[in-house]
Amino acid sequence: MTADIDIRGVSKAYGQNQVVHGIDLAVPSGQFVALLGPSGCGKTTTLRMIAGLEQPSAGDIFIRGKRINDIEVHRRNIGLVFQNHALFPHKTAFDNIAFGLKYRNVAKPEIERRVKRALEIVRLPHVEDRLPRQLSGGQQQRIAVARAIVIEPDVLLFDEPLSSLDANLREEMRGELKRIQRTLGITTIFVTHDQSEALSMADHVVLMHNGRIEQAGTPDELYNWPRSEFAARFFGDVNEISGVVIDNAGETAKVRLAEGAVLQVASQSPLSGDVKLLLRAERARVVRTPIARADASSIEGTVASSDYFGMLVRYTVESQGQRIGVLQPLEGSVFRPGEAVQIQIPNNAWIRF
Amino acid sequence: MTGASQAALQASTTGRALPLALMAPALAIIAFYVIVPLVCLGAYSFWTMLPDGTVVRDFTLETWQSLVTDPFYGSVLLDTFRLAFVSTVICVVVGYGPAYLMASAAPKWRGVLTILLFLPSWISYLVRTMSWLPVLGKNGLVNTALLGAGVVEQPLPLLYNHFTVYLGLVHYLLPIMILNIYLGLATVDPTIVAAARTLGANARQAFLAVTFPLALPGLSAGCLLCFILSLGTFVTPQILGGPGTTYYGNLVYDTILHQLDWPTGAMLSVVIMVLLIALLYVYGRFMGLSTVLRAIKS
Amino acid sequence: MIRARLFRYALAAWTVLVYVFMLAPVVVIVLLAFNGAPGGNFPISNLTFDWFGKVLTDKTLLASLRTSFILAAAASSIATVVGVAAAYALARYRIRGQTVSELVLTMPLLIPHLVMGVALLLSFRLFGLSKNFGLLVMGHVVIVLPFVVLTTRHQLQSVPAVLEEAAWTLGANRLQTMREIVLPLALPAILTGMLFAFMASFDEVTATLFWRPPGTETVQTQIMALLQFEVDQRIDALGALLVVFSVVVPFAALLVARLLSSRQANKT
Numbered sequence: 001m002t003a004d005i006d007i008r009g010v011s012k013a014y015g016q017n018q019v020v021h022g023i024d025l026a027v028p029s030g031q032f033v034a035l036l037g038p039s040g041c042g043k044t045t046t047l048r049m050i051a052g053l054e055q056p057s058a059g060d061i062f063i064r065g066k067r068i069n070d071i072e073v074h075r076r077n078i079g080l081v082f083q084n085h086a087l088f089p090h091k092t093a094f095d096n097i098a099f100g101l102k103y104r105n106v107a108k109p110e111i112e113r114r115v116k117r118a119l120e121i122v123r124l125p126h127v128e129d130r131l132p133r134q135l136s137g138g139q140q141q142r143i144a145v146a147r148a149i150v151i152e153p154d155v156l157l158f159d160e161p162l163s164s165l166d167a168n169l170r171e172e173m174r175g176e177l178k179r180i181q182r183t184l185g186i187t188t189i190f191v192t193h194d195q196s197e198a199l200s201m202a203d204h205v206v207l208m209h210n211g212r213i214e215q216a217g218t219p220d221e222l223y224n225w226p227r228s229e230f231a232a233r234f235f236g237d238v239n240e241i242s243g244v245v246i247d248n249a250g251e252t253a254k255v256r257l258a259e260g261a262v263l264q265v266a267s268q269s270p271l272s273g274d275v276k277l278l279l280r281a282e283r284a285r286v287v288r289t290p291i292a293r294a295d296a297s298s299i300e301g302t303v304a305s306s307d308y309f310g311m312l313v314r315y316t317v318e319s320q321g322q323r324i325g326v327l328q329p330l331e332g333s334v335f336r337p338g339e340a341v342q343i344q345i346p347n348n349a350w351i352r353f
Numbered sequence: 354m355t356g357a358s359q360a361a362l363q364a365s366t367t368g369r370a371l372p373l374a375l376m377a378p379a380l381a382i383i384a385f386y387v388i389v390p391l392v393c394l395g396a397y398s399f400w401t402m403l404p405d406g407t408v409v410r411d412f413t414l415e416t417w418q419s420l421v422t423d424p425f426y427g428s429v430l431l432d433t434f435r436l437a438f439v440s441t442v443i444c445v446v447v448g449y450g451p452a453y454l455m456a457s458a459a460p461k462w463r464g465v466l467t468i469l470l471f472l473p474s475w476i477s478y479l480v481r482t483m484s485w486l487p488v489l490g491k492n493g494l495v496n497t498a499l500l501g502a503g504v505v506e507q508p509l510p511l512l513y514n515h516f517t518v519y520l521g522l523v524h525y526l527l528p529i530m531i532l533n534i535y536l537g538l539a540t541v542d543p544t545i546v547a548a549a550r551t552l553g554a555n556a557r558q559a560f561l562a563v564t565f566p567l568a569l570p571g572l573s574a575g576c577l578l579c580f581i582l583s584l585g586t587f588v589t590p591q592i593l594g595g596p597g598t599t600y601y602g603n604l605v606y607d608t609i610l611h612q613l614d615w616p617t618g619a620m621l622s623v624v625i626m627v628l629l630i631a632l633l634y635v636y637g638r639f640m641g642l643s644t645v646l647r648a649i650k651s
Numbered sequence: 652m653i654r655a656r657l658f659r660y661a662l663a664a665w666t667v668l669v670y671v672f673m674l675a676p677v678v679v680i681v682l683l684a685f686n687g688a689p690g691g692n693f694p695i696s697n698l699t700f701d702w703f704g705k706v707l708t709d710k711t712l713l714a715s716l717r718t719s720f721i722l723a724a725a726a727s728s729i730a731t732v733v734g735v736a737a738a739y740a741l742a743r744y745r746i747r748g749q750t751v752s753e754l755v756l757t758m759p760l761l762i763p764h765l766v767m768g769v770a771l772l773l774s775f776r777l778f779g780l781s782k783n784f785g786l787l788v789m790g791h792v793v794i795v796l797p798f799v800v801l802t803t804r805h806q807l808q809s810v811p812a813v814l815e816e817a818a819w820t821l822g823a824n825r826l827q828t829m830r831e832i833v834l835p836l837a838l839p840a841i842l843t844g845m846l847f848a849f850m851a852s853f854d855e856v857t858a859t860l861f862w863r864p865p866g867t868e869t870v871q872t873q874i875m876a877l878l879q880f881e882v883d884q885r886i887d888a889l890g891a892l893l894v895v896f897s898v899v900v901p902f903a904a905l906l907v908a909r910l911l912s913s914r915q916a917n918k919t
Contacts, residue, residue, distance in 0.1 A: 100821030390770035484676035585763020
């Protein structure tokens, strides 16, 4: 099966500054891929290279089997939705959307039909005569999407389109964009720095770091089976605890922490010596009295602070000389600062590299 | 993402050629019609003028020496410097108030005031300057009023002297100064001033400690521009001045077009250019070169 | 509190005074243009349009008006074409020597017209050229070029490069994008720059005195010549006309701009 988008060994350097280091990526038809990473990791540069707004210093980019490196921007059949919608301020919504169709020699009645259909897909059927400045932020972004999809591109690219919207709007738009992509089935690459966005929207997540692909896989894979410390830390709330292995017989090692408490840590490969363990906040539980379990260990601590989120509560517990964050559903009342508690951690919750 | 997009434009398929091609005509025009002439100016100042008026390309330092030996040049230069300095100071003193009012006025007033401010500068420099003639002349507005009111018995000779030149120059420079001061004041964040007030400063103290220093770039830009314009002024002294008032502009004009003494005229022009460059350099050092550009942009 | 009020009133009064100072003499000229009394000065009596008539029928004065117009139109047109191109390059591209180029392009603003006049005149002679209208135009181009570059450069920068990129991704090539996106959005600035350039050329006096070919007079040089003689009341009328011209044109431009932008908003 030929991938719709095939990136092979693509690098980009600005003078001495190497921004992207030889990345390979193959995106099958119809897939929604998120390019995720902190700012400066090269994700936007990669997107722009696919669009043709930047030239790769090395490597090849193929779309539907055809090498597009030397094809100019306006001849690639790509739809790009920009971070700040980039709607033409002096044209109406209709003219904005119709813009791409004009340069594809589409007949006027056909243009009308397609623009109207695009407006329906983004659920804004009645705004065609308005100017961008007469639309709200969310509406502007949807028109931008309509403009990109109406040309029926081979590939749809999004450059952090939701970062300039406020929180509630962002949530709503996530669902909208996903629905639109599903409806049209266009291969899509979505650049974002927001991990929850990537996890909730994408079929496939590509995590980038310093110009390289750190890890690629389904959202589930990246969240639960991170293959590097960077990947582990990127998602969710992660604690770091150091200790010394005192016993590593069998599948469960015993690790002694700073003030003497002993943890049971499940591990596939043998542990020894000093170890650094990572723990996701939601895998632990703060309880008043722990139930003794073979598959979990518990350590003592004192609640330092609690943040109430309605259905969740986040505790910061002082234990073993450090602060450990724990996120859990709220059962009963909230533990108050100063209370003595126990943190219960399943053996297999520990992540280690 | 403007940085990346700009880089993209740079790296895109048309490459380096396009931007240079776009800028070439403008740069070429400046090169031919400004830079080359300025160089010629320098060259001319070293050439000799024969008694019959033609200029030969024999190198001589005599023209430059006359700058030092002939006290006339020095005194004119001094007069012009004094003119520039005093006019600029007057503009600052007179203009700061209106600029401040404009900056602190409600938006609707500010619009009106701005238009009224620009109005004089749209009107031709020449017309503005010559408009003083019927006001200050023997039969002019002022004299007619004074005579009519019986304050004086004879019309006052208000025209064609140093006073008139100063007046005319200030009249011309005032809108420029006010505009620059206003722009400087407009950049002062009102919340900072408010902070100073809440911390205990009264209005005057807040102004001196916060507003004035922050608005200084505008003020100094205005001073720079007014000073530069004053040094090279020609029309004002020519029209409003008299036989006793020769400023640098008149001197150069006379030398070149009446006396046809081109080496001397060239030398004088070079002198003023050097002084201006020195001025800009000093200004740039204190205020940073970018503010020079910004000042010009206004 | 009262002190603040008083201060405010005093400041306002002073401002009024200053504004009157700046505008009054011009008002005087306009008034005098209607003065029927001989001697051309105060007191004003016999309001009349005579002087205007004399100005508008005087062949030399009309010729100088025409010269000024042609000169300003030519200089501002050339400056606009050349300047907008350069401004676009400066606004969009990061080239080596950008600050230097900017400085060079705005340099003429800092050179006194006096010096420009002398320098260009001398170099004409050096290259064996005699004064002609073409060189006069080019001299004016150089003087007004910075106005165009500065006005358009600023505006072009506020047309986000992103819009051009969006147009490219949608299928428009560079030229089409320039035509459809960049120029329409930058048009107000380009026209303003051109207007400034026109007015600047029209008002230019000092350098023109050095450059004009014999027999050619612009309005400004003509007035200068007439001022050598005692009183010529035609000057007042001419001055009044110029005042009206220089006030009406920018206002008209503003009105046109307002009309255009509101029409765009209502366009379907």
